[in-house]
Amino acid sequence: MEGGKNEVVDVGDSDTKPEEGCVDKNQEVGNGSSGGDTQNFKIKQVWKLYISRFLTAWGDRIWAFGFGLFLFKIQSSNLMLIAGYGLTMSLTNILFLASIGNWIDQTTRLRAAQILLVIQNSCVLLDCVLLALYFQYYDAILEGEYPWLTKVIPAVIMILALVANLASQGSKIVVEKDWIVVVAGENENRLAQLNSNLRTIDLSCQTLGPIIVGFLFSNTTYIIAAVVIGAWNLFSVVFEYILLTAIYRDYPQLGHKVVEKRKEFGWLKTRLTGSVKGWVSYMTHDVRNAGLGLACLYMTVLGFGNITWGYCMLQCVQEWLLGILVAVSGILGIAGSRAFPYLRAKCGVERTGVIGVSSLLLSLAACVASIWLPGSPFNPQIQDLSGGHALNKTEIAVDFKERCSGDDVDLTSVSVMLVGIILARFGLWLTDLSVTQILQENVEKEQRGVIGGVQTALNSLMDLIKFFFVLLLPAPHTFGILILLSYLFISAGALFLWSYAFKKKKLCCGADYEATTTREPAP
Secondary structure, X not given: OOOOOOOOOOOOOOOOXXXXXXXXXXXXXXXXXXXXXXXXXXXXXXXXXXXXXXHHHXXXXXXXXXXXXXXXXHOOOOOHHHHHHHHHHHHHHHHHHHHHHHHHHOOOHHHHHHHHHHHHHHHHHHXXXXXXXXXXXXXXXXXXXXXXXXXXXXXXHHHHHHHHHHHHHHHHHHHHHXXXXXXXXXXXXXXXXXXXXXXXXXXHHHHHHHHHHHHHHHHOOHHHHHHHHHHHHHHHHHXXXXXXXXXXXXXXXXXXXXXXXXXXXXXXXXXXXXXXHHHHHHHOOOOHHHHHHHHHOOOOOOOOOHHHHHXXXXXXXXXXXXXXXXXXXXXXXXXXXXXXXXXXXXXXXXXXXXXXXXXXXXXXXXXXXXXXXXXXXXXXXXXXXXXXXXXXXXXXXXXXXXXXXXXXXOOXXXXXXXXXXXXXXXXXXXXXXXXXXXXXXXXXXXXXXXXXXXXXXXXXXXXXXXXXXXXXXXXHHHHHHHHHHHHHHHHHHHHHHHHHHHHOOOOOOOOOOOOOOOOOOOO
C-alpha cells in the first residue's frame, strides 16, 4: 500500500522476517530498538495518557448508564423512548462518522482532539442542566401555559446527547486509532501494551461505573444525579484539555502531520462526498475483512446490555445477581485484555485474533444450546401471550410477580446462557484488541481518521440491525431466534477474520509474512 503523498513515511530497514508459528517475539519488533530506547519510552510521560483515558472512559460510562435511566424516567410506561434513541444514535453514527473521520484527517491532531473534547463535554453538561430543570419543574411546566415544553425539552436533550455521542466517537478515533500509534513509535510490542492498558482502564470503568451510578440513583434523586454527572464533566474537561496539551508537547512526533488543504464546495456537498470517499477507501483497503469481522460482532443480543438484562429479569433473575454477573464478566474481559500483549508477542496479532474469535464462538455455543434446555420460554409458534389484549403496567407486574414467586421456577436455560455470555468476554476483547491493532498497524496515517470513522459507522449499522430484530421479535418466547441470529452474525465475523488471516498467510505456521509499511517514527 502507498503512504501519503505529502510526507515521507519511515518504513525502517528490512525487518519483515518470517514468523515460525507461535514463536517468542519478546525482542523489539519493527525497528530493533535497544534496551536504552525501551527505557526512554518508559521515562516518557505515558501516565498522562492513562489518566486522560481514565477521565474520558469514566465520564463516558457514567453518562451512558445514567442517560438510559434518565430516558426511562422521562417515559417509564414503555421502552419506546430508549429504543428510539438507540436507533437514532446508530443512524447518526452511520451517516456522520465517516465525514467526522475525514475531517479529523484534514485537521491537526491537537486541534481535532481539543474541539471534539469541548463539544462532547459541553453537550453532556447542557443535558445535565436541562435534565435537572426538567425533573425539578416538570409539574409546574405541565400545569402552566406551555405544557408542550414537556415534549420539546426531551427532544432537545436527545439531540444534544446525539451530538455528544458523535464527538465521543470522534475522540476515540483521534486517540485510539492515531495518537497511541505515534506514542508507541514503530514498536509493535509497545503498541500492544498501550492497547491492552487502555482497554483495561475502559473495562474497569465499565464494570465499576454502573455500580456507583446505580447507588447514586437509588439513594438520591434524579435531580441530584444529573447535577453530579454534570459536575464531573465540568471537572474532567479542564484536566483532560490540559493533559491532551501536555501529551502533545511530550511527543513532538504528534505534530508531524501534513494536512492537505482541500477546496470546499459547500458544507453539505463536502460532507456527502467525504462520506462516499470514506466508504470507498474502506471497502478497497487491505484491512477490510478484519474490520468487517469486528463489525459483525456488534449484531448480537449475547452481551450485558439493556436487552439481555430485560430478558434475564423476565426469566426471574434478580437485579443484584445481574450486577454481580456484570462484574464477573468485566473481570474476564480484563483478563482478555491483559493476555493480548503476551499472545501477540508469541503468535502475532492475526493469529491472536483468530484465537480470540474461535474462543468467542466456542463460548457462545452454550447460549445456542440453552434455547432447548429446561426453563427456556422458546416457542416461536406462539402468536400472542397476552390473550388478545394489550397488558397494562399493573397486569405485567402482577404476572411477573406470580411467575417468579413460585418454587417451580427453572433457571437452567438462562443460567447456561449467562455462563456462555460471561465466558465469551475473554475471546471478545481479545478479538477486539487484535482487530484494533491490525487497523493501527496497516492503515496509513493519512487515512486513519476516515477508516476509523467508517469502522465505527459499520459497528453502528450492525447495532441498528440488532435493534430492528428486537423490535420485530420483542417477546421472550422469540428470544431464541435472536440468539440464533446473533450466533449467525458472529460466525460470519469469524469467517471474515479467518479470511483476513489466511490472506496474510497467518493461518499456516511457518508462512512468510510481509508487514505493511505504515510505520511512525520512534519517539
